Amino acid sequence: MQMHQIRYFLALSAERNFTRAAKRCGVSQPSLTNAIIALEGELGGTLFQRRPLIALTVLGHAIHPYLDRIAQNADHAREAAQALADMPRANSEPAALDELARSPISPSS
DSSP, X not given: XXXXXXXXXXXXXXXXXXXXXXXXXXXXXXXXXXXXXXHHHHHTSOOEEOSSSOEEOHHHHHHHHHHHHHHHHHXXXXXXXXXXXXXXXXXXXXXXXXXXXXXXXXXXX
């Protein structure tokens, strides 16, 4: 499972339209479709009912909260890394790292 597949899944879940989801993700519709098909293959089932309207299947509903959490955690990790990268080198001592661990973006918060 790749991060872009997770993001595409979440976009398609929200948009309920392949073209709009692709536009939201900044990719072509065939790229998004292929990534969703690959994700379905990896997970062993269909995630979206395609007709008459796009809708999550039982499997899609079951995995949605997990994939949403993965995306949120990736965003938090990126924010934490950026916060650390923005710290002056002198502040990268263990005491400063302990302070960062207690910050609101810390996973233990």
